[in-house]
Amino acid sequence: MAPSIEVQGLSYKFPDGSSGLKDIKLSLPPGSRTLLIGANGAGKTTLLRLLSGKRLAPTDTVAVGGVDPFKEGLEGVTYLGVEWVLNSIVRTDIDVPTLLASVGGDAFPERRDELIDILDIDLNWRMHAVSDGERRRVQLAMGLLRPWQVLLLDEITVDLDLLSRSNFLAFLKQETETRACTIVYATHILDNLSQWPTHLVHMHLGQVKQAGSMASFEQEVPHRSAENSLLGDLVLHWLKQDLQARGPRGTKSGQGKTYPTAEAIGGYGLEKPPK
Numbered sequence: 001m002a003p004s005i006e007v008q009g010l011s012y013k014f015p016d017g018s019s020g021l022k023d024i025k026l027s028l029p030p031g032s033r034t035l036l037i038g039a040n041g042a043g044k045t046t047l048l049r050l051l052s053g054k055r056l057a058p059t060d061t062v063a064v065g066g067v068d069p070f071k072e073g074l075e076g077v078t079y080l081g082v083e084w085v086l087n088s089i090v091r092t093d094i095d096v097p098t099l100l101a102s103v104g105g106d107a108f109p110e111r112r113d114e115l116i117d118i119l120d121i122d123l124n125w126r127m128h129a130v131s132d133g134e135r136r137r138v139q140l141a142m143g144l145l146r147p148w149q150v151l152l153l154d155e156i157t158v159d160l161d162l163l164s165r166s167n168f169l170a171f172l173k174q175e176t177e178t179r180a181c182t183i184v185y186a187t188h189i190l191d192n193l194s195q196w197p198t199h200l201v202h203m204h205l206g207q208v209k210q211a212g213s214m215a216s217f218e219q220e221v222p223h224r225s226a227e228n229s230l231l232g233d234l235v236l237h238w239l240k241q242d243l244q245a246r247g248p249r250g251t252k253s254g255q256g257k258t259y260p261t262a263e264a265i266g267g268y269g270l271e272k273p274p275k
């Protein structure tokens with residue numbers, strides 16, 4: 001059976017003492033595909049890192065497939081986020097077959113070949129001489145190669161062209177429909193996603209504001225626009241509400257802040273203004 005994701009009363013503080021998450025409660029069923037929605041800084045990455053076990057959550061607050069991911073170091077949990085994208089190996093003069101073999105491609109030859117096909121990867125590419133989007137496709141193939149049970153995806157499809165991203169999303173959907181697995185995906189890009197999620201989680205300032213099945217949100221959109229899908233209009237509506245609730249940035253703690261002089265920032269290689 002696919003793993004469920006259960007979060008109960010999860011609060012998290014960063015090492016500097018600032019609050020990251022406040023009293024998160026979530027129940028994502030086995031086999032679900034959840035979109036994690038929220039403005040920049042809402043806490044999506046922080047939550048995904050805790051779910052993946054990369055950060056220590058307080059005891060008994062997170063259960064993935066019934067176990068604490070930090071304590072058990074779950075085999076079947078794949079977290080693909082920014083640090084993973086920045087891994088320097090994919091910028092060296094190395095070929096695609098070697099890279100895929102290095103992450104166990106030979107153990108899953110059918111899956112490897114399917115990913116190569118879906119992500120439209122050329123096996124003759126050398127990784128120091130590919131475009132950003134081509135590199136990202138190879139990285140996705142590497143990250144998805146081992147058949148995970150839980151995939152935690154922090155927006156890493158920004159460089160993909162529309163067709164590659166659409167194929168990639170269709171592949172993920174097919175995964176949850178054909179084998180026991182569960183996906184949580186944090187994204188700002190809603191293209192090709194209107195029929196994709198089974199569940200939505202809306203975060204704001206480190207809290208979950210709404211969570212539920214797609215069907216439970218159908219009545220929530222006050223205005224439909226000609227440009228967006230229902231999902232797009234719903235997310236826009238949420239983000240506008242969040243901005244209103246938060247208010248403009250820096251009105252209190254930022255008061256009286258001064259900007260550094262041009263001389264002071266010269267050390268960063270910025271051009272000095274003409275005298």
Ligand SMILES: Nc1ncnc2c1ncn2[C@@H]1O[C@H](COP(=O)(O)OP(=O)(O)OP(=O)(O)O)[C@@H](O)[C@H]1O
Pocket residue numbers: 014015016018020038039040041042043044045046047
């Ligand atoms: N190490 C840290 N120490 C203190 N504060 C942090 C740290 N990392 C992140 N934050 C703050 O926590 C908040 C949530 O950050 P997080 O990266 O989880 O947001 P996000 O929803 O993923 O945003 P985005 O959509 O921009 O990726 C932000 O306000 C951020 O400034």
